[in-house]
Amino acid sequence: MLESITAILPDLNKAFLETVYMVGISLAIALILGLPLGVLLFITAKNLFFENTFINSLLGFIVNLVRSIPYIILLVALLPFTKLITGTTIGPIAASVSLSVAAIPFFARIVETSLREIDKGIIEAAIAVGASPWMIIKDVLLAEAKPGIIQGLTLTTISLIGFSAMAGTIGGGGIGDLAIRFGYYRYDNTVMILTIIVLICLVQIIQIIGDKLSYLVDKR
Amino acid sequence: MIEIRSLRKEYITKKSRVVGVDDVSLTIQKGEIFGIVGYSGAGKSSLIRSINLLERPTKGQVIIDGVDLTKLSGKALRKQRLKIGMIFQHFSLISSKTVFDNVAFALKAAHQSPEAIRKRVLELLEMVGLSDKKDVYPAQLSGGQKQRVGIARALANNPTVLLCDEATSALDPTTTKAILQLLKKINKEFGITIVLITHEMEVVKELCHRVAVMQDGRIIEEGDVYGVFAQPKQALTKQFIESVLDFELPSHLIRESKGSIIKIQFEGQLASEAVLSDLLQEHPVKANILHGKIEYIQNIPLGILIVELTGNTNDIQAALDYINKRTSYVEVIHHA
Numbered sequence: 001m002l003e004s005i006t007a008i009l010p011d012l013n014k015a016f017l018e019t020v021y022m023v024g025i026s027l028a029i030a031l032i033l034g035l036p037l038g039v040l041l042f043i044t045a046k047n048l049f050f051e052n053t054f055i056n057s058l059l060g061f062i063v064n065l066v067r068s069i070p071y072i073i074l075l076v077a078l079l080p081f082t083k084l085i086t087g088t089t090i091g092p093i094a095a096s097v098s099l100s101v102a103a104i105p106f107f108a109r110i111v112e113t114s115l116r117e118i119d120k121g122i123i124e125a126a127i128a129v130g131a132s133p134w135m136i137i138k139d140v141l142l143a144e145a146k147p148g149i150i151q152g153l154t155l156t157t158i159s160l161i162g163f164s165a166m167a168g169t170i171g172g173g174g175i176g177d178l179a180i181r182f183g184y185y186r187y188d189n190t191v192m193i194l195t196i197i198v199l200i201c202l203v204q205i206i207q208i209i210g211d212k213l214s215y216l217v218d219k220r
Numbered sequence: 221m222i223e224i225r226s227l228r229k230e231y232i233t234k235k236s237r238v239v240g241v242d243d244v245s246l247t248i249q250k251g252e253i254f255g256i257v258g259y260s261g262a263g264k265s266s267l268i269r270s271i272n273l274l275e276r277p278t279k280g281q282v283i284i285d286g287v288d289l290t291k292l293s294g295k296a297l298r299k300q301r302l303k304i305g306m307i308f309q310h311f312s313l314i315s316s317k318t319v320f321d322n323v324a325f326a327l328k329a330a331h332q333s334p335e336a337i338r339k340r341v342l343e344l345l346e347m348v349g350l351s352d353k354k355d356v357y358p359a360q361l362s363g364g365q366k367q368r369v370g371i372a373r374a375l376a377n378n379p380t381v382l383l384c385d386e387a388t389s390a391l392d393p394t395t396t397k398a399i400l401q402l403l404k405k406i407n408k409e410f411g412i413t414i415v416l417i418t419h420e421m422e423v424v425k426e427l428c429h430r431v432a433v434m435q436d437g438r439i440i441e442e443g444d445v446y447g448v449f450a451q452p453k454q455a456l457t458k459q460f461i462e463s464v465l466d467f468e469l470p471s472h473l474i475r476e477s478k479g480s481i482i483k484i485q486f487e488g489q490l491a492s493e494a495v496l497s498d499l500l501q502e503h504p505v506k507a508n509i510l511h512g513k514i515e516y517i518q519n520i521p522l523g524i525l526i527v528e529l530t531g532n533t534n535d536i537q538a539a540l541d542y543i544n545k546r547t548s549y550v551e552v553i554h555h556a
Contacts, residue, residue: 125312128272128383129373130301131329139325143316219357220315 004190011178016198018092018173023160025096030103030156035149037063037104038111039137049123049133063105071102071163075170095172099163107156114148115141147218154210158203175199222248222271222381222413227280229266229437240266241277242437248430250380253407253414255424255445257460258434264417267434268383271415272304273297285380302330305374305412309386311366313358319345319369320354326376344372348402364395371402375412382406384416388423400426421460425449425517433457446517450487450548467511467526474554479530481510482540485549486523495546496527503539505531526553 037059043049044056069077075098079089082097118141126140142149165176175195183192229241241263248254258264269275271282273289282289289300313322320341327337345351348368358366367387374382384403388396404427407414418424424431424445432442433456441454449465452458467483474481486495500507511526529536543550 119310119312121308121310121312122314124274125306125308125370125373126314126325126329128274128301128304128306129326129329130298130377131325132295132298135325135329139317139328140314143314146316217316219317220359 004188005194008182008191008194012175012194012198015173015175015178015195018177019161019164019175019202022092022096022099022164022167022172022174023157025093026099026103026160027153027157029096029100030107030160031153033100034104034107034156035111037108038115039141041108041112042115042141043133043137049127049136063108066101066105067109071098072166074098074102075166079170090171092167092172092174095164095167095170095174099160099167102163103156103160106159107152110152110155111145111149114145114152117148118144147214147220150210150214150217154207154214157206157210161199161203161206175202221250221285222246222415223281223283224248224267224271225281225283227267227270227282228278229263229270229275230278239263239437240275241270243280244434244437244439246432246439246442248413248415250413251407251411252430253403253416253428255428255431256415256417256434256439257419257421257424257431258417259419262434263437264434265385266437268385268415268417271381271383272301272306274306298329302377303379304381304383305377305379306383306385307367307370307374307387309389311358311363311370311390313366313369313373315358318355318357319350319361322358322369323372323376326373330377340376341372344376347375348372362395363391364398367391367395367399368402371399371406375406375410378410380413382412382414384414384418386418387416389418389420396423397426403427421464425464425515429518433460446487446520446522449515449517450485450522465513465515465522465524467524469510469526469553473510477528477554479506479508479528480536480540480552481526481528481554482543483551483553484525484527484543484547485551486514486521486525487548488520488522493546495543496525498546499539499542503531503535503542505529505535505539 041056041059044052078098078101082094083089085097086093088094122144123136123140126136164172164174165180168174168177168180175198179192179195182188183195224244224246227241227244231238231240244267256264256267266275270277273282277290284304287300289297292300314325317325323341323344324337327340332340342351345354348371350365350368353361353365358369361369388399391399400423403414406412416423428445430443431445431448432439433454434440435456441448441452441457448457449461452461496507506529508528509525510528512524514521514523529539540550
């Protein structure tokens with residue numbers, strides 16, 4: 001058994017890096033695009049300072065649309081788009097495209113939910129003081145929702161690790177893919193269990209770090 | 221000066237249209253402390269929130285120092301809001317920012333330089349007595365301290381008007397007193413016009429120069445505080461005043477009384493005259509004091525005395541006439 005573990009270590013190492021790579025890229029994109037999208041969803045809602053029913057419903061519809069497609073189908077459906085952007089349809093970078101598309105609306109909804117939990121009185125007080133919309137977004141909305149947003153990032157990261165396993169179907173690689181290839185196709189239980197242990201540890205560590213960070217920034 | 225002209229605020233829901241403020245006109249003078257009282261749902265909150273356009277009126281105008289706010293929006297409105305401070309029942313501080321940064325937020329909104337902000341924040345915290353709490357987060361403060369931060373934030377940009385939305389309703393009586401004292405000081409020192417809404421007549425008594433009573437979106441009575449306390453006209457106003465000047469007599473006292481029970485009100489100078497003593501010397505009646513107190517409203521005494529007069533009917537009538545002449549108000553609660 002020890003032999004098979006040693007034999008798999010280089011593969012496991014490579015797979016781990018691929019996972020980090022895919023998840024890292026798509027998480028960064030989810031943060032860059034999903035955060036503003038979530039803020040936009042919130043501030044265009046009824047009775048808020050950028051109330052706009054049209055934009056709100058349109059964005060809400062798009063977010064729901066993407067979120068209702070199972071990831072594996074999204075992955076295949078986005079192949080032409082992936083080809084357009086990355087020039088290829090295989091490998092971790094190609095997989096990052098569909099992972100990002102899945103993560104953006106997911107994270108945006110979490111951001112929106114965290115923003116909704118802010119006491120409306122605080123937003124109102126900021127309006128009364130004469131603050132600009134940008135100041136309210138930066139110093140009130142994002143500051144107050146920070147713990148929730150960090151929790152959301154944790155949740156998104158963990159979901160992305162799960163999704164990335166499916167990215168193996170287009171040669172995305174990663175630990176999940178390793179588990180499927182060795183464990184499922186080759187009945188190699190040792191490798192499968194090993195990869196699962198790695199995944200469990202990874203998820204636990206991410207959750208602990210996320211909780212810790214969220215707790216640290218929470219001043220309520 | 222704040223002029224509110226024919227202000228109307230309607231809330232349109234899917235099924236109905238609710239009128240929050242119904243054609244209210246008010247003029248609040250510069251440097252005045254103006255109170256608006258009413259029960260919840262009377263529309264006082266909608267009214268005060270219309271003054272800085274947190275709620276846009278359906279109709280009417282709000283003119284502050286000659287500027288009609290209802291004509292403004294966006295940047296121009298934000299600029300005017302810098303001159304209108306507001307404090308809230310639940311303080312509404314940014315919980316993720318320190319006391320210093322909460323106050324600095326208001327100055328940042330006015331595009332002040334970092335040095336100017338620092339100087340002004342420290343000055344404001346000094347004024348509200350929280351210099352030692354500048355690096356603390358709101359969650360670590362007591363209610364009264366939170367409201368002091370709220371006041372510092374509201375005054376940051378030297379406003380001409382301070383709006384207080386039930387500012388003491390979430391505080392205990394001692395803290396309420398301290399906050400009211402602070403507001404009084406601010407009004408005196410900086411000449412800031414203060415508009416406050418409350419359901420506590422005690423607050424009006426302590427602080428206000430003039431008061432308006434609201435019911436069903438309308439102002440039903442308005443006047444200087446002493447006048448309204450001494451001679452309330454509307455039933456609701458009387459109810460509010462009774463909450464402060466509580467003269468409930470035990471019912472058995474009235475049932476078993478053999479004489480006439482009268483309520484005498486002394487206003488201003490009269491409160492310090494020895495009317496009762498004079499009465500007893502000139503009229504052959506006996507007087508038994510059942511209840512009494514003197515309230516000082518803006519340092520003017522308002523005395524109320526409940527007295528049982530016994531004697532023969534004619535003497536009592538003569539005594540009543542005498543009291544009527546010497547005091548401002550007599551009411552017979554119970555006839556002999």
